[in-house]
Structure formats: structure tokens, C-alpha cells
Amino acid sequence: MIVITIDQRKSRSRPDYVDPLVHQLNHSWEMLRAFERTAGDELQGVMSDGEAAVRLAMDVVATGLWSIGIGVGSVVHPLPQQTRAGQGPAFEAARDAVERAKSSPGWIAVSGVTGEAERIQAELQLAAELVRRRTRPATEAGMLIDAGLTQKEAAARLGVSQQAVSARLNAALWSPTANVIRHAGLALAEVSAHFDVMEP
Incomplete structure (x- = not known):
């Protein structure tokens, strides 16, 4: 429990x-x-x-x-x-x-x-520190990706380039953080x- x-x-x-x-x-x-x-x-x-x-x-x-x-x-x-x-x-x-x-x-x-x-x-503390330091633009991009959109689709939704979306996700370590969270949950x-x- x-x-x-x-x-x-x-x-x-x-x-x-x-x-x-x-x-x-x-x-x-x-x-x-x-x-x-x-x-x-x-x-x-x-x-x-x-x-x-x-x-x-x-x-x-x-x-x-x-x-x-x-x-x-x-x-x-x-x-x-x-x-x-x-x-x-x-x-x-x-x-x-x-x-x-x-x-x-x-x-x-x-x-x-x-x-x-x-x-x-230890995994959750690391993930939490990364989550707390995300910028709003990175969070907006990441939430769209998590919802199933491609980077190109997310870029169109946000009115920015695909490269900008990729840069935001990379700066926030979005994918590695998501993996840490998923494995900690399992x-x-x-x-x-x-x-x-x-x-x-």
C-alpha cells in the first residue's frame, strides 16, 4: 500500500x-x-x-x-x-x-x-529537481509531446520552429527525466x- x-x-x-x-x-x-x-x-x-x-x-x-x-x-x-x-x-x-x-x-x-x-x-529526488527547474516554454512543449504530438505538431501549436521545440526538450532533459520517473513508478x-x- x-x-x-x-x-x-x-x-x-x-x-x-x-x-x-x-x-x-x-x-x-x-x-x-x-x-x-x-x-x-x-x-x-x-x-x-x-x-x-x-x-x-x-x-x-x-x-x-x-x-x-x-x-x-x-x-x-x-x-x-x-x-x-x-x-x-x-x-x-x-x-x-x-x-x-x-x-x-x-x-x-x-x-x-x-x-x-x-x-x-534517490531517483525521485533527482527527477523532482529537474522538474522544478523546467522553464514554462519547456513544460508547454513537453506536455504536448506527452499528449502524443510530434515535435512538428507541437511546434505548430506553439507557433515556433521544430528546432525550438527540440531545444526546449533537450534543455529540460525531458525524455531522460520521463524515463527516471517511469522506472521509479514501476x-x-x-x-x-x-x-x-x-x-x-
Whole structure:
């Protein structure tokens, strides 16, 4: 099981963005237990799909507003309907991860009972740093490519040359970053699959 805890950065000097993010994530991703505010400027949700969890985390990373902790492990069964009432090692790992994320590269951390969590964390921290440093033009070009357009089609949509699109993608290391994210997601899914629910 995968528990994601997200904490707003610099919340004392910024508006409260928790409720809008809760709404956005719950309507954009398939959740095992929906994201909800757990305390103050923090939200938490439960997922079973490792690849989706990683993609969600990278979308949140890109905003530059949040610290993200991913916990992987068992949970106590039956899983309560309210995320904040959940118990088990995955929830404990997510708490540890989000605290470490506040001072970690890319503002993301992964915790679990296996050494594999450390490797996944290293991959996601590297990817997160690259995602956070992308320029808006590079992001616009990359999103069109990810949507299935060719570079020529993306260039026409953006009103620039194909060479400009290629340069933006290369400068952002778009393809290598996507590969790191994909493999980290596959690894997280594999690790999560080894954990069952726990009896209370």
C-alpha cells in the first residue's frame, strides 16, 4: 500500500492552498482513500498504483509549493473510510517521509521497510529537481509531446520552429527525466505489491 502525505511549504506567509489541492487530486487521480486535510496545512491520501503515485507526486512537485512524503508498507485492515484514521507501517512511513522531505532535494522523500525505498527516493529526488527547474516554454512543449504530438505538431501549436521545440526538450532533459520517473513508478509498484493488509 502507498500513503502520500503532502505538506504546504511556507504556509505562514502564503494563502492556504490545501483545499484546492485536495479537490484537484481527488478529481484527477484514482484513489484508494481520497486525499483529505489531516492537520493544519497537510493532506494525505492512499493509493495502490505505484506508477500513478509517482506521476501524482511529480505534478505536485512542479508547483514548488509542497513537501511530499511517500510511505510504502502494510496497513491495518479494514482500511477506514477516512484517510486520517488509517493505521499501519505505510502511514508511519509517510509521516517520516514528509518530515524528511522538508529538507530533502526536490522536497520529496520515500520511506519503507525495504532498502529499495532508498533507491526509489534517490531517483525521485533527482527527477523532482529537474522538474522544478523546467522553464514554462519547456513544460508547454513537453506536455504536448506527452499528449502524443510530434515535435512538428507541437511546434505548430506553439507557433515556433521544430528546432525550438527540440531545444526546449533537450534543455529540460525531458525524455531522460520521463524515463527516471517511469522506472521509479514501476519500482514503487513492485515494492508495494509485496505488502498485504494487517489484522488489527
